[in-house]
Amino acid sequence: MEEILPALSTLGGRKRRGEGHTRRDEILAAAKELFLEEGYAATTIRKIADRVGVSAPALYLYFSDKEAIMLALCDQTFGFLIEEMSSIDREGLKPRESLRACGRAYIKFGLEHPREYWLTFMSGNTPKHIKDRGHKPEEIDATKPGATGAIAFAKLVEQLKAAEAAGVKLKYPADTAAELCWMGLHGLVAALINNPEFPWTKRDELIDGMLDMVTEGIMA
Amino acid sequence: MEEILPALSTLGGRKRRGEGHTRRDEILAAAKELFLEEGYAATTIRKIADRVGVSAPALYLYFSDKEAIMLALCDQTFGFLIEEMSSIDREGLKPRESLRACGRAYIKFGLEHPREYWLTFMSGNTPKHIKDRGHKPEEIDATKPGATGAIAFAKLVEQLKAAEAAGVKLKYPADTAAELCWMGLHGLVAALINNPEFPWTKRDELIDGMLDMVTEGIMA
DNA sequence: AACGTTAACTTATCAACGGTCAGTTAACGT
DNA sequence: ACGTTAACTGACCGTTGATAAGTTAACGTT
Structure with a gap:
């Protein structure tokens, strides 16, 4: 099965080379939602990752830690x-x-x-x-x-x-x-x-x- | 070996019956120190318990949870x-x-x-x-x-x-x-x-x- | 002085947390 | 086709707040 050409910035799937910043933005958007919904302490790295659709460690590619987000x-x-x-x-x-x-x-x-x-x-x-x-x-x-x-x-x-x-x-x-x-x-x-x-x-x-x-x- | 009569309120040892409130005060004192030294989030139940000289679950005899302290x-x-x-x-x-x-x-x-x-x-x-x-x-x-x-x-x-x-x-x-x-x-x-x-x-x-x-x- | 009650306390354990490590996968230049 | 490496994952670590179940010792009663 041949994959169709993916959009320039896929939402769920893996990012193309050089487009990590769009993932970063997705993380920020998801984190903002969760922080506003549940507060800082109740918002976990895993919840953010789940909402974005990636694994938890992936967040550490773009942010040094939770506070940095x-x-x-x-x-x-x-x-x-x-x-x-x-x-x-x-x-x-x-x-x-x-x-x-x-x-x-x-x-x-x-x-x-x-x-x-x-x-x-x-x-x-x-x-x-x-x-x-x-x-x-x-x-x-x-x-x-x-x-x-x-x-x-x-x-x-x-x-x-x-x-x-x-x-x-x-x-x-x-x-x-x-x-x-x-x-x-x-x-x-x-x-x-x-x-x-x-x-x-x-x-x-x-x-x-x-x-x-x-x-x-x-x-x- | 016969124990000498313990003081009415021992600091390290087990409390006598009806004197749990003194332990409560000890917990409050220790917690206050730690909260002021390291902040709320960094102060753990275990640290408080250690400073008081009791086990961590002992705190739950006097306070329903961390926030209650x-x-x-x-x-x-x-x-x-x-x-x-x-x-x-x-x-x-x-x-x-x-x-x-x-x-x-x-x-x-x-x-x-x-x-x-x-x-x-x-x-x-x-x-x-x-x-x-x-x-x-x-x-x-x-x-x-x-x-x-x-x-x-x-x-x-x-x-x-x-x-x-x-x-x-x-x-x-x-x-x-x-x-x-x-x-x-x-x-x-x-x-x-x-x-x-x-x-x-x-x-x-x-x-x-x-x-x-x-x-x-x-x-x- | 032995007994029963129960306050005071401990050990063992839990699920969830933030964060790290050692890879694996896939996009791209050559 | 191949090598490089950005992007990502699964397994895992130590620690956290909190609970369950059992143990110890102080005390009133007899």
Whole structure:
């Protein structure tokens, strides 16, 4: 029996030479589904492999270990946040509105990607390279996995410095103000995603309230 | 050979009848050390048992599973916070100062017990019992493991309601205001202890700044 | 001081986990 | 047709949380 010509990238079968990266993507997609469905701990290497349709050791051809898979997913999702914040940057809003939009985007992202957010900002296993960095995006090595969180933070800092340059009076030095602002946003996101079943009052009011609190809190 | 009378509570040996609770305490102490040293995931039932000096299954005489051990430790930690907040309550300060003192105590507690704070508030293993509770202390069943977290939060809510009753105008309903306030404080503590090597600006300024931000943010 | 009860504890064992090893298969250049 | 090697597999390792079944020793009762 002669096989028909396989598609360039088969889903179930063996990959053709040089197309391992498509398998890598399949693994990421399956892992993302499972992480979101069952959580990190409950998602096993074998379950991911089963869903992809390969053996468990095959995953180790593309990722060094389980955490590396999650890390890659984090960077992937954080990329969207950075994109969104950049696009807000480009809209040319007034400083106050731009900061507010950025903050809202940040919160929205955290609430829509709680696990990725938790892993990069609350896991306590934060890789060392996202710490001890400057506050400018270009000072951060974006190629290192896990660096995207720091980039997102740096974007916020730049927003504030731009606002200051545009004449907005800040109650604190820009760095301090940015840190306070981020802490407020982070506190909201962290609280909501770590206690999703707590009887919080209206979520939208909390978001607007926090945005008011941080903008009023740092701008004179 | 006749044994000498054993001490009421032996450390290494078998417990006398009715003194199982001392073994329970030993397990909690050992587990706390290990959780703080190596984290939740890396702390195994066997390591805890080894440190206590008993076999692994012995732990299941006192705790239903691994998470139950952590649950008990959470309550222990929250207990200190509640005590401190209550003592501030009793000082009879003016509403604004009382709230500020509570907030400062909360931050101080978090920064002085970073690992315990992380364990109870950020570990991601937050047990279900501390969620889905009312906002009044008396509505919370303190005997349920994990309920102490809700009690600590309820204290804050009451603080705010007392302030409101004393004539202080709030920008939001007391519940919402309390949540925003706690989120700000938590954001500060979480950021500082989870990224201790980040080049934060002056810590004291951040603390005072956050206290200003939350008090001004929720009080008219 | 012997007996029965049972709290306290152990040994043996389980299935499932993350991960490694030593191959095997198949796609491709030559 | 052949050799190389990317892509992949089956068998296996040590460890994990947890359970089952049996053992030991403390104590009240007689």
